[in-house]
Amino acid sequence: MMRWAIGIDLGGTAIKAAIVCEERGILSDRTLLTEAASGSTGIVGQLVALVADLYPLGCETLDPANFAGVGVGAPGAVDAERGVLSYPPNLPGWGVVHLRDELQKRLLEKEELSIPVFLDNDANAAAFGEAFYGAGREFHDFFMVTLGTGVGGGIILNRKLYRGTHGTAGEIGFMIIDFDGPNLHASIRGTLESFIGKKGIVDLALGMIAATPSVSILGKLCDNDFTTLSPLHLERAALEGDELSLAVWKRVGSILGVGLANVAALMDIRKFVIGGGIAAAGELIFNPALDQLRCSTLPSMHEGLELVPALLGNQAGIYGAAALCFGEP
Amino acid sequence: MMRWAIGIDLGGTAIKAAIVCEERGILSDRTLLTEAASGSTGIVGQLVALVADLYPLGCETLDPANFAGVGVGAPGAVDAERGVLSYPPNLPGWGVVHLRDELQKRLLEKEELSIPVFLDNDANAAAFGEAFYGAGREFHDFFMVTLGTGVGGGIILNRKLYRGTHGTAGEIGFMIIDFDGPNLHASIRGTLESFIGKKGIVDLALGMIAATPSVSILGKLCDNDFTTLSPLHLERAALEGDELSLAVWKRVGSILGVGLANVAALMDIRKFVIGGGIAAAGELIFNPALDQLRCSTLPSMHEGLELVPALLGNQAGIYGAAALCFGEP
Numbered sequence: 232m233m234r235w236a237i238g239i240d241l242g243g244t245a246i247k248a249a250i251v252c253e254e255r256g257i258l259s260d261r262t263l264l265t266e267a268a269s270g271s272t273g274i275v276g277q278l279v280a281l282v283a284d285l286y287p288l289g290c291e292t293l294d295p296a297n298f299a300g301v302g303v304g305a306p307g308a309v310d311a312e313r314g315v316l317s318y319p320p321n322l323p324g325w326g327v328v329h330l331r332d333e334l335q336k337r338l339l340e341k342e343e344l345s346i347p348v349f350l351d352n353d354a355n356a357a358a359f360g361e362a363f364y365g366a367g368r369e370f371h372d373f374f375m376v377t378l379g380t381g382v383g384g385g386i387i388l389n390r391k392l393y394r395g396t397h398g399t400a401g402e403i404g405f406m407i408i409d410f411d412g413p414n415l416h417a418s419i420r421g422t423l424e425s426f427i428g429k430k431g432i433v434d435l436a437l438g439m440i441a442a443t444p445s446v447s448i449l450g451k452l453c454d455n456d457f458t459t460l461s462p463l464h465l466e467r468a469a470l471e472g473d474e475l476s477l478a479v480w481k482r483v484g485s486i487l488g489v490g491l492a493n494v495a496a497l498m499d500i501r502k503f504v505i506g507g508g509i510a511a512a513g514e515l516i517f518n519p520a521l522d523q524l525r526c527s528t529l530p531s532m533h534e535g536l537e538l539v540p541a542l543l544g545n546q547a548g549i550y551g552a553a554a555l556c557f558g559e560p
Numbered sequence: 561m562m563r564w565a566i567g568i569d570l571g572g573t574a575i576k577a578a579i580v581c582e583e584r585g586i587l588s589d590r591t592l593l594t595e596a597a598s599g600s601t602g603i604v605g606q607l608v609a610l611v612a613d614l615y616p617l618g619c620e621t622l623d624p625a626n627f628a629g630v631g632v633g634a635p636g637a638v639d640a641e642r643g644v645l646s647y648p649p650n651l652p653g654w655g656v657v658h659l660r661d662e663l664q665k666r667l668l669e670k671e672e673l674s675i676p677v678f679l680d681n682d683a684n685a686a687a688f689g690e691a692f693y694g695a696g697r698e699f700h701d702f703f704m705v706t707l708g709t710g711v712g713g714g715i716i717l718n719r720k721l722y723r724g725t726h727g728t729a730g731e732i733g734f735m736i737i738d739f740d741g742p743n744l745h746a747s748i749r750g751t752l753e754s755f756i757g758k759k760g761i762v763d764l765a766l767g768m769i770a771a772t773p774s775v776s777i778l779g780k781l782c783d784n785d786f787t788t789l790s791p792l793h794l795e796r797a798a799l800e801g802d803e804l805s806l807a808v809w810k811r812v813g814s815i816l817g818v819g820l821a822n823v824a825a826l827m828d829i830r831k832f833v834i835g836g837g838i839a840a841a842g843e844l845i846f847n848p849a850l851d852q853l854r855c856s857t858l859p860s861m862h863e864g865l866e867l868v869p870a871l872l873g874n875q876a877g878i879y880g881a882a883a884l885c886f887g888e889p
Contacts, residue, residue, distance in 0.1 A: 318860065384826075396700070396864070402828075407822055408737060409739060410815065410818045419855075419857070420856070493735050497731065498826070499724020499731075526747075529748075531647065
């Protein structure tokens with residue numbers, strides 16, 4: 232029996248969807264720009280259209296009897312049991328939406344498709360994807376950190392998603408590591424995201440540039456318009472040996488290590504999978520992160536500490552969403 | 561069937577033990593001073609003597625057929641499955657001890673008692689005690705914080721102890737909340753314990769006294785020998801309205817709130833049971849902690865937030881150790 236599913240990664244900018252075969256991975260995929268302005272009704276319409284496109288395609292080569300359903304990873308707080316999405320940050324005006332039931336209903340009404348739908352948070356879906364198909368395959372328990380515009384997390388315990396009491400577990404971006412400091416993020420002082428989210432990284436670099444303006448090649452890379460400075464510039468400059476950029480990544484890595492140390496102390500999880508666009512900086516981040524993780528934990532917590540890059544890139548969400556339909560990895 | 565057990569709380573200063581009846585609680589208890597200098601052999605001898613004293617006493621009124629075993633809560637890292645205690649901080653020279661098997665063996669050899677023994681970390685035992693008999697009875701999931709000389713924690717998920725991959729979960733005292741700050745604790749910078757462990761609290765007060773020496777009644781309370789200043793003095797002074805002491809507790813409470821916010825963000829646990837000697841400061845700590853917990857979390861995490869005092873005082877460990885023998889609460 233070769234099960235298959237449709238995985239959907241619903242983001243504020245794009246909706247990615249794919250036919251995922253449990254054993255062979257992604258067979259065919261689609262990407263649409265999110266019609267955010269059309270609200271939840273419009274976007275559910277986009278999801279229906281994607282399923283209506285991919286499902287018959289899957290049935291051409293795979294057995295419809297082995298179809299496990301449609302899985303959706305969505306931003307914001309998700310009650311996976313009830314299939315409810317609340318206030319997704321990048322989908323304005325959504326409020327509280329019964330996304331699972333709504334999608335099921337419209338698939339039935341519009342396409343006469345009676346299909347089970349599974350819903351979870353996008354960070355959870357990405358962690359589940361890595362657990363099933365990626366860097367977490369060998370780990371019994373691990374914590375996945377996604378470094379991008381924001382800093383997110385997903386937790387796998389005992390090869391299952393750990394969602395917490397209300398489905399909001401894993402919000403490592405909101406972990407406070409500098410409670411008395413100047414940084415604010417969503418009105419909370421000193422969060423991890425305030426330091427190593429995209430804006431935090433750029434602000435750190437700008438501060439260092441202001442202190443020693445002439446030593447970096449960053450100005451050249453962004454045509455001396457520092458309002459356009461991005462982590463990509465910092466990555467390129469660091470690869471060319473730019474001292475200032477190297478110092479930025481070293482600090483970003485060690486602050487990440489502080490956050491991971493807190494996960495290790497609190498949850499006794501010692502395996503970390505690091506993904507997201509910023510994680511492309513690779514060793515620039517990973518080495519100082521692991522060093523700091525060791526410095527910031529008791530020796531009795533060092534056994535088994537491991538930091539590995541995510542393997543599925545921006546497809547982790549699709550894989551994980553599909554895997555929601557398959558159950559435990 | 562009225563099950564009963566012997567619960568033992570093994571500490572660096574004292575060993576507390578009791579006959580605990582599953583339904584009626586503690587029936588009889590004993591306390592010995594820990595013969596720390598005698599090493600693990602001597603201390604296991606003390607445990608054997610306590611069991612040899614309490615077990616026949618229990619059998620006089622309770623059915624031996626309903627005896628569930630001996631539970632031990634011990635300081636340091638415990639591998640509950642293997643019954644191994646590693647490097648207990650307050651028991652010098654222990655190293656790695658197979659405490660469960662050792663105790664079972666000597667009970668059999670010396671007293672001809674064949675008794676199942678259960679071992680766990682003392683903070684875990686206290687959390688389990690509160691879950692079974694105390695402030696956590698109504699909570700499905702909760703985090704127990706013990707505020708004493710150190711800051712410890714235990715986690716109940718789904719009415720069971722959550723121990724983590726290696727049995728070290730719950731170490732909230734080692735959570736870093738000020739990674740760039742001056743405080744050190746066990747060579748780690750900015751831990752929660754460095755701020756609100758006993759020493760951190762006293763240091764905070766001494767700093768405030770140095771800044772404004774004449775305004776507090778604390779000098780009078782400790783005979784102007786500030787080397788003897790303790791949280792008890794701060795508690796008494798605060799109850800008499802001493803502004804400086806009130807400010808100390810307010811800051812201690814709000815720093816605790818920062819630590820709890822991190823638990824809420826990471827694990828999505830929103831119920832907190834606060835115990836230990838320092839928690840006797842009560843509302844002085846609880847009110848600012850809850851205020852800060854709300855300020856330091858997203859509004860979407862506020863539903864169900866609750867902070868309650870532990871109910872079992874310094875008997876939580878004995879209760880919990882006995883409850884280890886009964887299984888799930």
